[in-house]
Amino acid sequence: MEHFIDIKDHSKDEIQQILDAAMRVIENPRGYSEAAKGKILATLFFEPSTRTRLSFESAMLSLGGSVLGFSESASSSAAKGESLADTIKTVACYADLIAMRHPKEGAALLAAGVAEVPVINAGDGGHAHPTQTLTDLLTIQREKGRLDNLTVGLCGDLKFGRTVHSLVEALSHHSGIRIVAISPQELRVPEYLKSGVIAKHHMPFLETDQMEDALATVDVLYMTRVQRERFFNEEDYVRLKDRFILDTAKMRLMEEDAIVLHPLPRVNEISVKVDADPRAAYFRQVKNGKYVRMALIMKLLELAG
Ligand code: NCD
Numbered sequence: 001m002e003h004f005i006d007i008k009d010h011s012k013d014e015i016q017q018i019l020d021a022a023m024r025v026i027e028n029p030r031g032y033s034e035a036a037k038g039k040i041l042a043t044l045f046f047e048p049s050t051r052t053r054l055s056f057e058s059a060m061l062s063l064g065g066s067v068l069g070f071s072e073s074a075s076s077s078a079a080k081g082e083s084l085a086d087t088i089k090t091v092a093c094y095a096d097l098i099a100m101r102h103p104k105e106g107a108a109l110l111a112a113g114v115a116e117v118p119v120i121n122a123g124d125g126g127h128a129h130p131t132q133t134l135t136d137l138l139t140i141q142r143e144k145g146r147l148d149n150l151t152v153g154l155c156g157d158l159k160f161g162r163t164v165h166s167l168v169e170a171l172s173h174h175s176g177i178r179i180v181a182i183s184p185q186e187l188r189v190p191e192y193l194k195s196g197v198i199a200k201h202h203m204p205f206l207e208t209d210q211m212e213d214a215l216a217t218v219d220v221l222y223m224t225r226v227q228r229e230r231f232f233n234e235e236d237y238v239r240l241k242d243r244f245i246l247d248t249a250k251m252r253l254m255e256e257d258a259i260v261l262h263p264l265p266r267v268n269e270i271s272v273k274v275d276a277d278p279r280a281a282y283f284r285q286v287k288n289g290k291y292v293r294m295a296l297i298m299k300l301l302e303l304a305g
Helices: 012-027 051-062 084-091 107-114 130-144 162-171 191-199 211-215 234-240 272-276 282-300
Strands: 040-045 066-070 097-102 119-124 150-155 177-182 205-208 220-223 259-261
Touching (some): 040 051, 040 084, 051 066, 051 097, 051 119, 051 282, 097 107, 119 130, 130 162, 130 282, 150 162, 162 191, 177 211, 205 211, 259 282
Parallel strands (some): 040 097, 150 177, 150 220, 177 205, 220 259
């Protein structure tokens, strides 16, 4: 039985196979409408979500399967003091597959250790968010036609932003990836990624707080929200939240064929006026999230994809 907890547990080939399966779904969505018939997905969200939970549910329904679950821990027995392990063991009796989000780093790994069905990490605290990375990779591949030889600008909260952490892990498999990390000093890429991934794979890496200078150099600009819920005090959040805002003036500094991604939700960091720019790919990215999750569900349930 296989789980999907951390992108670094999966090889470049394995990830590519999921992206290829997602492309087959895109080409012929009707062909998969009964692929997971009779199967049940549980979505256990101990932390807020719109896209991730609904895209998992939409993915399973589009495969002909069913879904159950909860969208806040207050409505689960966690509120009565039940341990995560007991909740997972229970849900595994009702479902064939579990997708879970939890505020604690390592929660999905713990769940995988006790579950008798496959577990998918839909975000564990500030640590990782591997299915967002599948979404990001499929979007880059579809928009840019490649996953190598790219300068990728990461902008915003690179410290607490779990999507950034998983994306950097995945990009390290590819050649010719240059990372330009645009963030305030306090929200820089964590040391474990710098030494354990970026330096280890000899990825060219530049850290800056000069957004304007960086924009002309990137093929992909990955914007992120400052992760308010992971801050220790509100003052720091307020001081840092609007530090980097992408607006139409800044878009003029970017190449014609560059793209802008954002895992969403957006707060202030991208002006809504940018949405009309064809390079703004973040709502197309949302759509890709459903297809990669359909592909992942089929893989973990060992269904023909
Ligand atoms: C992200 C997350 O939950 O980490 N959202 C998402 O799943 N698309 C990004 C965020 O919350 O800022």
